[in-house]
Amino acid sequence: MSAAHEPAEEVSGPKIVAEHTTSAGKTVRSVQVVRPTDADTSFLVAGAKGFGVTLKHFAKNLFLPLRGKAARAKAGAPGDLSWINEIETVQYPEEKVTYPERFRGLHRLTLRDDGAVRCVACMCCPTVCPAHCITIVPEESDSKGIEKRPAIFEIDELRCVVCGLCVEACPCDAIRMDTGIHAGPVEDRGDAIETKESMLNRGVKSIAKQGGAGPNWRDK
């Protein structure tokens, strides 16, 4: 009877009591099956225990005032969680969780030192894009030593699957997803298309070397 309360016994399955081989060469095992006791299967006992659990959580969450992670951070000594409630809900617009460092947000196009777009319209990102959401129309660049630049660079954020392959494919650090902004709500499908201008507005200057001169920018 007491065996039923030993967790180790329960997980080990049927216990082999005896094992012998018959004349036909077959192995016969006698096993002891651990069955739950009446107290384990009784709905009343289990129900009463359940009531204890739910009542404890309900009372604690109802009567202890502090809510949310921000309030929890203010609660005082870290680790002293005995007097605040257990509600895990983050009240989103007012409270925000910190995104991880490599969170892939809205795209941005980076700039060169002179403020021109860094993209050379090599077509690597529309080629690798699994969702076919990038549209690039190249034009001739007047900068010295740079052949092309994008006349149109559009990303349909409704089609984008936020995989980040465009960033990986880019040979010159022209497109990044490190803005930390997630795609906002739109009322029209067309409004979800990011244009070259909107992505350049979020742009930063990249320090990577361009045009194959110098060490690989990824090594920095």
Next chain:
Amino acid sequence: MNKLVILLCLILAACGGGDPASVVPADCGPNADKLPSLNVGDMGFGRSSVVVRAGDLVKITTGDNAVQPGHRYTDKTVSAPALAVPSGAKCFKFGANGEYGLHVANDDATVYVRSSISETIFGILDFPALKWAFLILVLVMPLASLLTWAERRQSAMMQDRLGPNRANIGPIKLKGILHFVADALKMIFKEDFIPANVHKGLFALAPLIAIAPVLIAFCIIPFGPTVYPHVVTQVMPTTPDQAQLADSIRMQIFSSDFGLIFYFAVLTLANYGGTIAGWASYNKWALLGGLRSSSQMMSYEVSMGLSLVGAFLICGTLEPGAIVANGASETMSAANPLNWLWLWQPVGLVLFFTAAIAETKRAPFDIPEGEPEIIGYFVEYSGMRWGIFFLAEFIEVVFIAAVVTTVFFGGWQVPFLEADGFHAFGGWAPLPHGIVALLQFSSFGLKVVLLCWFQLMVRWTLPRFRADQLMNLGWKVLLPTSLAWIMFTALIKLIFMA
């Protein structure tokens, strides 16, 4: 607006001005059993007429005991030759059998008696339809609507979440209580979609069948003490005189000797709502839900009725008002919590509460709904039609709480609060009748709210039963236990209380 007024007038005319259909011929003999009798209908609401002569006593018979001394009866229409009953004549008691009558003072006349309509404001307040409207619109509907919010909020609290807390009118948030308003608005303005091939008449009727019986069943619940308006500012004397008790407002709409049987009978009808909805929907899953609903009700009605028989044996009455007013034992005050039936009928309480939760069709007995498998009998309903099923469920929760409060937890009684104030530990703290009534009224509300809370706790703690486990529990556990408990109670009553 004009049309509404005309409609209202028509309804009033239909209620009040109709041709009296049943004129009982007068027999003016001196014998009391041959007195001209007026049957003013059940529930103290009705009218009738009789031809009488001067000096006659008119016997008033009703379907229940709503006719009481002190109630006023008016002769709204009296034909020629003369006014027979003075306007607002008081009904008085006569005869050994507790019959009530009017004294007719003048010449021969046809007397039309309409009961419970009085020219005084207290008589109007005591009008059953008004009390019912008050109970349903002021107490039950708001509580049931709030429960739709409370259920989500409470379950969230039990599961370390916050739940709905954002609905607001400008800066007024009230912890999200306004969500029930938002829900109601959403359901009212949703498309009222009726699928092809449904039986349109029954499809429309089913939600009404589901909700109407529950609202009717509330008639038997005594939701407060009888209020005597003339003594509200005074401490109730031990032997009040007739003037003080002249008017009374009874906080129970329908008090009859078969009170709780009435509830069993009426609430069973609500089940037809689910079954008919399932059948009329022309959907196999809805039909399965309806059938499950029928089988579940059939199984649990039996134990639900039998589990209260012990209480009936102890109290000797089926009238909820009498159970509350008298308590279990005559030797103790009814305001003593030890005299409430929870102590005398603990097994009956558990059995009744279990069967009653099954009656509300909520988890752990939500087989008819069966969210993981069949969605239930209302799968084809949308908008407010579905909302009525939803609301009916919560009204049943309130009703079950009210019945358990009334039968097992002393109804409107406040511990140790008698009619004239608190009596405890040999002391007496006198309170005016108005305050006492208010405390008792609040006490009933508080007990109902607590029991609603407990039902939500049950719903969010216990996992749901399988259909076969449900039937096992109903027929093999609850039914034999309730039968054994009746025998045990009868034996105790026979030995100790006979």
